[in-house]
Amino acid sequence: MTRFVLVAGAWLGAWAWDEVAAELRTAGHDVHPLTLSGLAEKQGVPAGQQTHVQDIVDEVERLDLRDVVLVGHSYSGIPVGQAAERIGDRLTRVVFVDAGVPVDGESFLAGWPSDQVRRSMDENDGFWPPLSADGYAGQGLTDEQIARIVDGSTPHPGASLTEPAIVARRLGELPATYIKCLLDGDEPSGAAAQLLKGERWELVTMDTGHWPMFSQPRELARTLHESVART
Numbered sequence: 001m002t003r004f005v006l007v008a009g010a011w012l013g014a015w016a017w018d019e020v021a022a023e024l025r026t027a028g029h030d031v032h033p034l035t036l037s038g039l040a041e042k043q044g045v046p047a048g049q050q051t052h053v054q055d056i057v058d059e060v061e062r063l064d065l066r067d068v069v070l071v072g073h074s075y076s077g078i079p080v081g082q083a084a085e086r087i088g089d090r091l092t093r094v095v096f097v098d099a100g101v102p103v104d105g106e107s108f109l110a111g112w113p114s115d116q117v118r119r120s121m122d123e124n125d126g127f128w129p130p131l132s133a134d135g136y137a138g139q140g141l142t143d144e145q146i147a148r149i150v151d152g153s154t155p156h157p158g159a160s161l162t163e164p165a166i167v168a169r170r171l172g173e174l175p176a177t178y179i180k181c182l183l184d185g186d187e188p189s190g191a192a193a194q195l196l197k198g199e200r201w202e203l204v205t206m207d208t209g210h211w212p213m214f215s216q217p218r219e220l221a222r223t224l225h226e227s228v229a230r231t
Contacts (some may be wrong), residue, residue, distance in 0.1 A: 001139050002092065002228045003030040003065045007056060008213070009074025009099070010161075011130040011153035013040025016073075020213050021220030031226075036076065038157035047081060048159035049108070050166070056083035066090055069228055073097040074075035074210065075156070078108050080163055084176075085169050093229055094174055097220070099211050100183040101191045102165035109161050111190055115162070127155035140183050140207025140216070149214060172198040177227040179220075202230070 004024055008016040014033035037175050038047035038054050051056040055081055055142050060068055068090050072080025077099025084094040100108055109117060130153035136146045172195050182205055189197060195201050204223055206212055212220040 001028060001030055002067055002069055004071060005059060005068050006033045006071045007076040007080050009076050010128060010156040015040060015152055016213055018179050019217035021222045023218055027225050034061065039154050043154055047157040049163035052079035052160055053082045056063055056080060057086050060087050062088055067092050069093045069095060071095045071097060072099050075108055078102045081166060081171055082165055084174055093177060093179045093227060095224060097179045098184055099154050101193050101195060102167050104167035105164045107164050108168040109160050121158040121179060128161060139211060141209060141211060141214060145214045147213065171195055172200060172202050176201045178203050179223060180205045181210050181212055
């Protein structure tokens, strides 16, 4: 039995994985969606990027999980990638769902135009405010799905976006799957594109947008299940 730890991206909590988690449990897996500090039901908890890394490591160790697949969506690929190397032989695979991957010494905001995000955080007491409904257009989501995301989102702690990652070993040495959602761009870019050239990383595509846990939860669960079967 594989044990999945699921971590959603910016503004979201464990609730975002409800449908995916149900599908994985039906397939016989042990599933642990995780809310990072400062988000959803953990609002008000001070958090930076390394807090989020520790959240993930602590969850794995607290539950004494083995044969772990860490899954990071969007922003959370940054702390998940760091946590993956820190849990050692507990890890079976790390999966990045249309996600950032950590680069030692670089922040989540490094490498892409982020002036607007930084201004937004300055205007909102250091938090990145959630997108409005218009921000989810063209991502394969129904109006109902968009409303669910918007209603459940909470401001994201800005420090987690600006703190540098700490990567002690080459991520290319870890068994990894990168899931690229094609409505959000045809190919992975940056560090992910380079890592996918290695032998231990595989690329899987989904014909949907950046939030597949809402737009295609059954298909995402199947993709996660199949990534483990190939390990």
